[in-house]
Amino acid sequence: GENVEQHPSTLSVQEGDSAVIKCTYSDSASNYFPWYKQELGKRPQLIIDIRSNVGEKKDQRIAVTLNKTAKHFSLHITETQPEDSAVYFCAASYNAGNMLTFGGGTRLMVKP
């Protein structure tokens, strides 16, 4: 089955700096890669996703890049703000939304 590795497990940045979280996946058939944000004590919420026919996708301060050859994808957050502090999860699926396999999560701390 699919295996998703996520790094780093914790990341601390100064407000205004950029943050990058990286994930690798094992199943070359995976074709859907969402990112979820979970604030402390809250439920996970989708922030951005990308499909395997696209190499990059942007939404304001967040972007995701996908390298199918290397089987890795990354989340980029620019101009970080304190409200970006949360746990971020990457995931992969071989059949769009079916059977999501999640990475272990990255705790992002943005220091004012």
Next chain:
Amino acid sequence: DADVTQTPRNRITKTGKRIMLECSQTKGHDRMYWYRQDPGLGLRLIYYSFDVKDINKGEISDGYSVSRQAQAKFSLSLESAIPNQTALYFCATSVGRGRDEQFFGPGTRLTVL
């Protein structure tokens, strides 16, 4: 607003007890999922259902069972709870049919003593 709800929100029980966690949704979505969350392990899929007559095992189904009583209701049961089932459990829903975002409930924190 349409939402996903879970009951109970917190539960403490003893080893060997039968426990049921319930999930209801008013989103009108066909697909429902149960995950457990453990520190450092992310979210792991327990069971999922694409409609009322469909039940599928996920990554970690051993020790769990589910029931899809209606489109809006999906229950998770632990027949004989054990301490390593202590975790945060999330229900989620999605539309399917090319719309893949999963919407999570607020979670149930289960402690098995």
